[in-house]
Amino acid sequence: MTSTTLDTAAERRKLVRAGLSRRHVGEKMFRFFGVVAIVLALGFVAILFADVLRKGIPAFTQSNIHLSVTFDPEALNVDPAPVREPGQSDAAFNAANLAWQRQVAMLNWNTVIEAALRNAAPQGFDIDSRQILSIVETDARHRVREVFVRDPSLLGQTVEVDLLASANADNWVKGNINRDLSDTQQQLSAPARALIDTFEENGTIRQGFAWSLLSNVDSRSAPASAGLLGALMGSLWMMLIVVVLAVPIGVGSAIYLEEFAPKSRLTDLIEVNINNLAAVPSIVFGLLGAAVFINWFRLPLSAPLAGGLVLTLMTLPTIIIATRAALKGVSPALRQAALGMGASRTQMVFHHVLPVTFPSILTATIIGVAQALGETAPLLLIGMNAFVAAVPGTPVEQATALPVQIYLWQGNENRNFFEARTSAAILVLLGFMITLNAIAIFLRSRLEKRA
Amino acid sequence: MNTLIVAALLLVLLGLAYQLGWSKSRNLATANGARVHSRSQYHGSLAVLWTMLPALLVLAVWAFFSPGVQHWYAVSQIPTDILTSLNQTQLNQQLQRLNDLASGYGVTGELQPFEQAAGENIGRFQLLSFLIMLAAAAGLGVLGLMLAQRRITPRLRARTEVERAISLLLIACSAVAILTTVGIVASLVTEALRFFSFINPLDFFFGTVWAPRFSSTGAGDAxxxxxxxxxxxxxxxxxxxxxxxxxxxxxxxxxxxxxxxxxxxxxxxxxxxxxxxxxxxxxxxxxxxxxxxxxxxxxxxxxxxxxxxxxxxxxxxxxxxxxxxxxxxxxxxxxxxxxxxxxxxxxxxxxxxxxxxxxxxxxxxxxxxxxxxxxxxxxxxxxxxxxxxxxxxxxxxxxxxxxxxxxxxxxxxxxxxxxxxxxxxxxxxxxxxxxxxxxxxxxxxxxxxxxxxxxxxxx
Missing domain, CATH: 1.10.3720.10 (MetI-like)
Structure with a gap:
């Protein structure tokens, strides 16, 4: 009898041993899957950032052509700039000045640039005028003219000017164009390509930081000078509207719901409603903006005002939910102490509870603004994808936004040049978002330590 | 520019109101030694409210009606025989020209005989109506302030009133979230119903072909x-x-x-x-x-x-x-x-x-x-x-x-x-x-x- 129980015990132990190793393999497998998931997730982050950085960083440098431009009086047949005479009225002087500027604008500045380019090229280089001008960006004539208008006394003198190389020339220098392609497939003619190589060797073409990316507005005719300034200002206006409207309204609403509202069906409904609003797709807010702000209220199309209002409504739930959570977290002792000292409910909330929640509200605001900054879809529906080549001075002027500019640039036909430019714009956008989030984290840790 | 003037004036007025309300309640407490129900800040805030609300009301009315009135006046400045010859776009261009003249920017091209005078009239009318509005807003604001001042007594429950105003404001804030949902639903439903007046809902929900034509290609076929x-x-x-x-x-x-x-x-x-x-x-x-x-x-x-x-x-x-x-x-x-x-x-x-x-x-x-x-x-x-x-x-x-x-x-x-x-x-x-x-x-x-x-x- 005893032997059989011993046998079964031994067998059972054996069984358990066998099962145990199987279970331990299962355990290891499970852990392994967990590690794989983590590695995959981190890998995605790494690949995404590496890809955008690899594509975007080259676009932060750009080819500049260093030229000695001579304002040749023979090529520039222009009257001397009007000088203000004593007794001349404002209007008369302005009229004279405008007439002179119109005359300057009518001049063919390309001849001046062409002369400067030929001067920089080796003696007797055979290239026609259209080909040689394809090396500089088409807005170079405006740059040179601006130099002259600023200082008309330069007539007959020579100045050193840095001009942007054209998008094609920049691509050629950076090696983004296959050099083995035949002449018919090349955007630049053979002499122009040869001249660019010469310029690169003798230092006429140099790489410099692409300030144009940050200091210029968007441009279709001169892609190499297309920049983000207009979009940055548009986004700035919208963020201003979001902060000015969403924070007070959101905080006020959270205070009412958390501190004053009687617990009733209605407040329950509001609560469900706000949670749902937070999960409504952003494009639906765009439809709301198109129907209500643009079509009913007749707000200007493509203006930061309408965009800012749409983004405000989108950001509100984020701020309300975060503020309510913060208010919930305030210790009841604080409230009871305030009420016990004879403070009214309003005084208790505004003097004692709200200041404690300040760090959380600030963080929620910054995160909400960062979210709004990256939002694209609703802005497309209220016409912010229009081509705008101006910096919006007020929130009712036409403008575009940073993410929308990225959307517009990725669709540009000049793929070869704009892919890098788009990646650079993405880096600028990501830079802003990372800065905002870093500020949020920093402020929270600072303020919470003090509180 | 005008908005800035209005905002600055309003701020000055509100600051004054607060100061007056505050000091009157202070005087009550210190001079008579009376036990005042609310602290001076609440009296000041109440005075601000009494001043702000009438002024804002005037501004809102002005913002609502002034475009219509301006438009009506500008149209009335165009001689009837010319007015009848203009279609809608030409009328808008004409009004734009007159507005440019009125604001002093000047316009390109030849001036028609009536334009100079009309432009000046419109400019004068705009300035006048703006000033009248400003005076009305300020006047009503001051009136409100005076009433508020007269109400200040030791027994006035200023704090309760201010707190009621605050809580109304907070309710208004909460209403924004509700209004957003209402706005979403209303705009989607009304416009979708208009769409269903063109297209049968059954064709929309169960159709297997998506081929919207743009109106330019064929008038009848949508x-x-x-x-x-x-x-x-x-x-x-x-x-x-x-x-x-x-x-x-x-x-x-x-x-x-x-x-x-x-x-x-x-x-x-x-x-x-x-x-x-x-x-x-x-x-x-x-x-x-x-x-x-x-x-x-x-x-x-x-x-x-x-x-x-x-x-x-x-x-x-x-x-x-x-x-x-x-x-x-x-x-x-x-x-x-x-x-x-x-x-x-x-x-x-x-x-x-x-x-x-x-x-x-x-x-x-x-x-x-x-x-x-x-x-x-x-x-x-x-x-x-x-x-x-x-x-x-x-x-x-x-x-x-x-x-x-x-x-x-x-x-x-x-x-x-x-x-x-x-x-x-x-x-x-x-x-x-x-x-x-x-x-x-x-x-x-x-x-x-x-x-x-x-x-x-x-x-």
């Missing part, structure tokens, strides 16, 4: 608006996204929650959450220029034809976007499962993974289903990734390796930059938006309900 191709595209992409996001997100959450060392968790969790903060346009661009071509080349290598822009491309990248959403929600939910359940399983000799699979996950299942539904609703409503990477081919087909289109893509295509919602071409965007809204609303309500129930279960 095209076909079948929802099904878009719906299948949406569901296909969301499905692929969930296939990527759920295993990775859930396993990452389990690992971080149960296995990982604290220091690892502190580093890895924020990095994964970076994925949630990246704008969707960036994902779209990444899908378009990197993932799509990679998948196409990969397909070529193994002899499979994969389009660069396809449901697969968009779905994969969208899945990556949703990973942090799933992982942080699941993490929260795993945290809420009581420790006793886990300890019980360990006590019976279960390994860690057995505890997780047989105890933790079943206990957390409702919450995880809720998180899953929220993620689906996010995937359905996602726009920029699919606009860039799904290929915009609204054809009913089941192959995820080929381009598709989605509801959101079609909304963007039908509505960009349109303002006159007259034809079904642009109105269809609202019908699509309504469909999308209802789909996500149902998902959200169910998901939030499940998550809430789950929380209550363990509280």
């Amino acid at each position: 095209g076909q608006y079948g929802l099904l191709p878009l719906l299948t595209g949406t569901l296909m992409i969301s499905g692929i996204a969930m296939l990527v996001a759920v295993p990775v997100g859930l396993m990452a959450a389990i690992y971080l929650n149960q296995y990982a060392h604290r220091s690892v968790r502190a580093v890895v969790k924020p990095i994964i959450e970076i994925l949630a903060g990246i704008p969707t346009i960036v994902y779209g661009f990444f899908a378009l220029v990197t993932v799509g071509p990679f998948l196409r080349d990969f397909g070529n290598a193994i002899g499979l034809s994969i389009s660069a822009t396809s449901a697969l491309t968009a779905g994969l990248v969208m899945g990556v976007m949703i990973i942090p959403f799933i992982s942080s929600l699941s993490d929260d939910i795993l945290n809420q499962v009581p420790r006793s359940l886990r300890d019980g399983a360990y006590g019976l000799g279960a390994t860690q993974s057995e505890t997780i699979r047989n105890v933790l996950l079943p206990a957390a299942l409702p919450g995880i289903v809720g998180a899953f539904l929220l993620a689906v609703s996010r995937a359905i409503g996602e726009t920029m990734i699919v606009v860039l990477a799904a290929g915009n081919a609204p054809i009913l087909r089941g192959n995820p390796l080929e381009p598709v289109s989605t509801i959101t893509v079609s909304i963007v295509n039908q509505l960009t930059g349109d303002t006159d919602f007259t034809g079904p071409q642009s109105l269809v965007a609202f019908a699509l938006g309504l469909t999308l809204f209802i789909m996500t609303l149902c998902l959200n309500v169910v998901a939030l309900y499940i998550v809430r129930r789950f929380r209550e279960q363990y509280e």
